[in-house]
Amino acid sequence: MPKEFIPDFSKSLTKDFYLQSPEIVARALIGTILVRQVEDNETIAARIVETEAYLANGDLASHSAPGLTMRNAAMFEAGGIIYIYFIYGMHYCMNVVTEPEGIGSAVLLRAAEPLMGIDLMMKNRNSKNINTLCKGPGNLAKAFGFVKEDNFTSLQSSKLYIQKSYTNIHTVTAPCKRIGISKSEDLLLRFLADGSPFITRK
DNA sequence: TACTAGATTATCT
DNA sequence: GATAATCTAGTAT
Numbered sequence: 001m002p003k004e005f006i007p008d009f010s011k012s013l014t015k016d017f018y019l020q021s022p023e024i025v026a027r028a029l030i031g032t033i034l035v036r037q038v039e040d041n042e043t044i045a046a047r048i049v050e051t052e053a054y055l056a057n058g059d060l061a062s063h064s065a066p067g068l069t070m071r072n073a074a075m076f077e078a079g080g081i082i083y084i085y086f087i088y089g090m091h092y093c094m095n096v097v098t099e100p101e102g103i104g105s106a107v108l109l110r111a112a113e114p115l116m117g118i119d120l121m122m123k124n125r126n127s128k129n130i131n132t133l134c135k136g137p138g139n140l141a142k143a144f145g146f147v148k149e150d151n152f153t154s155l156q157s158s159k160l161y162i163q164k165s166y167t168n169i170h171t172v173t174a175p176c177k178r179i180g181i182s183k184s185e186d187l188l189l190r191f192l193a194d195g196s197p198f199i200t201r202k
Numbered sequence: 203t204a205c206t207a208g209a210t211t212a213t214c215t
Numbered sequence: 216g217a218t219a220a221t222c223t224a225g226t227a228t
Contacts, residue, residue, distance in 0.1 A: 071213055088221050089210030108220060138221050180220055
């Protein structure tokens with residue numbers, strides 16, 4: 001960890017950023033910091049080290065592929081909100097919605113490096129291993145305390161935002177195959193912070 | 203280190 | 216009624 005992280009809402013990513021294509025956003029999010037304020041003024045923050053893009057077109061693995069449904073509605077909103085879904089009967093996953101309204105794309109946050117509120121993350125995860133607190137989309141969402149009620153939440157409020165990175169401690173790897181999908185497997189839409197010990201796997 | 207099974211339920215066909 | 220953008224613990228190698 002290079003230096004202490006200081007949350008600063010004025011450095012949060014703007015609406016325009018989220019209106020870009022999911023591939024651009026997924027790559028650019030590596031190294032940025034997800035910040036969430038919880039009730040008693042405690043702050044949870046973690047540096048994003050792994051993302052996957054889910055496209056509006058030609059991507060059968062995307063939840064948006066079958067068109068608008070009850071579940072994926074958040075993906076069809078304008079970029080800059082989050083899409084939370086429940087999977088395998090027990091896990092939530094957290095996505096950043098991208099592109100303008102009606103398109104249907106998002107970026108799945110798969111792993112992050114805990115920076116602040118680590119005690120709270122440990123409590124949420126019921127684990128003391130800092131290396132795995134936010135490793136994997138289900139774990140990341142759990143560490144941050146995301147639940148289905150957080151679906152559609154804006155990323156442009158002081159309660160929840162993504163802050164620009166202030167150092168480039170990692171380079172972003174060339175895109176590779178996404179994890180855990182059975183359709184459109186060959187699309188290279190997964191981005192990693194090179195050499196980070198917090199990513200799910202090489 | 204590598205693979206496998208089991209947990210468990212909202213959502214869509 | 217089948218499936219799923221997962222995780223963990225267990226057993227095998």
